Amino acid sequence: MIDRRAFLKSLAGLTTGILLSSANAEGQDAKPSSDRLGTLLPMRKFGRTDEAVTILGVGGWHIGEMAEKEAQNTIETALEGGVRFFDSAESYQAGKSEQRLGKLLVPKYRDDIFLMTKTTARDAVTARKHLEGSLKRLKTDQLDLWQVHAVRNPEDVDARIDNGIFDVMAEAKESGKTRFIGFTGHTSPSAHQRVLEKSDIFDACQLPVNIADMNYASFIEGVVPTLVKRNIGVIGMKSLANGGFFGGSKHGKHGPNPRVVPNRVSISEAIRFVWSFPVSTLVTGPDDVAQMQEKIDIAKAYSGMGETERNKLIEKVADMAGTTVEFYKA
Numbered sequence: 001m002i003d004r005r006a007f008l009k010s011l012a013g014l015t016t017g018i019l020l021s022s023a024n025a026e027g028q029d030a031k032p033s034s035d036r037l038g039t040l041l042p043m044r045k046f047g048r049t050d051e052a053v054t055i056l057g058v059g060g061w062h063i064g065e066m067a068e069k070e071a072q073n074t075i076e077t078a079l080e081g082g083v084r085f086f087d088s089a090e091s092y093q094a095g096k097s098e099q100r101l102g103k104l105l106v107p108k109y110r111d112d113i114f115l116m117t118k119t120t121a122r123d124a125v126t127a128r129k130h131l132e133g134s135l136k137r138l139k140t141d142q143l144d145l146w147q148v149h150a151v152r153n154p155e156d157v158d159a160r161i162d163n164g165i166f167d168v169m170a171e172a173k174e175s176g177k178t179r180f181i182g183f184t185g186h187t188s189p190s191a192h193q194r195v196l197e198k199s200d201i202f203d204a205c206q207l208p209v210n211i212a213d214m215n216y217a218s219f220i221e222g223v224v225p226t227l228v229k230r231n232i233g234v235i236g237m238k239s240l241a242n243g244g245f246f247g248g249s250k251h252g253k254h255g256p257n258p259r260v261v262p263n264r265v266s267i268s269e270a271i272r273f274v275w276s277f278p279v280s281t282l283v284t285g286p287d288d289v290a291q292m293q294e295k296i297d298i299a300k301a302y303s304g305m306g307e308t309e310r311n312k313l314i315e316k317v318a319d320m321a322g323t324t325v326e327f328y329k330a
Contacts, residue, residue, distance in 0.1 A: 041082035047233030059285035060088030064097030081296035089118035098137035118149035124164030146178040154194040189222035206235035215321030276305035
């Protein structure tokens, strides 16, 4: 326990390294700046890219699940609330998520946002096809970030490398079709570790960061320190365990299992916990406008999280660790 607390304190201390220069010494994010759309949420440095991104992003899978009117309202609410980071993937609703963003977001706001999508391809031919399809559906000539999506284990990583996926990613960046490249996964930290052993081409990594993670197959413990050391931008996801904190056991759904929220912790506590670590942005999956606004309000009010509160939150859910809450882990 002492070693773990020391580790968490050390890792949390690295958060100040990605805050903008006007942030304070206690780890509170810099005061928001503005763009043509209004006041931005606090922003953090994004790894080696020399970019800064808003601490909150919009999850594209959820945009694809909504009725179009609700999706439009959610996007507009996010923009009005100062969010500028938008996530998607070619696999979400068989391209529907990207189509939504291409219709409702990109035409009016492309120059104002950071746009990311992903490919699940297992071979080079498919990866190139996915890239061209994503660009077409998103109605843009260039992505800000394109990611290898959902690496599952070391064997999966090795297969994708052997089949040319990493080469296609590098080509896409060199050609200007994407500014940056990254990789994602939620099944096992060993997959991320294998990527980092085999390659250093990636600018970003997306991975689960939540209160329950520390007590089972931890991405925070096993992956984040290496990302920070290599100056790779950290994108947090599954802050509420993809519905697992609400008793769910399926992607983005609530369910009958024991609830972390609200029985053990609040949504605000769960989200603020993520930002207490060196995470550049947290991709959140709102089901509707109200949930989007709730996350924006939490981001606006965020003023850091101390060591004592962070450790208490981890202890509150220690007995719930495992694949019931984090059902997506191996």
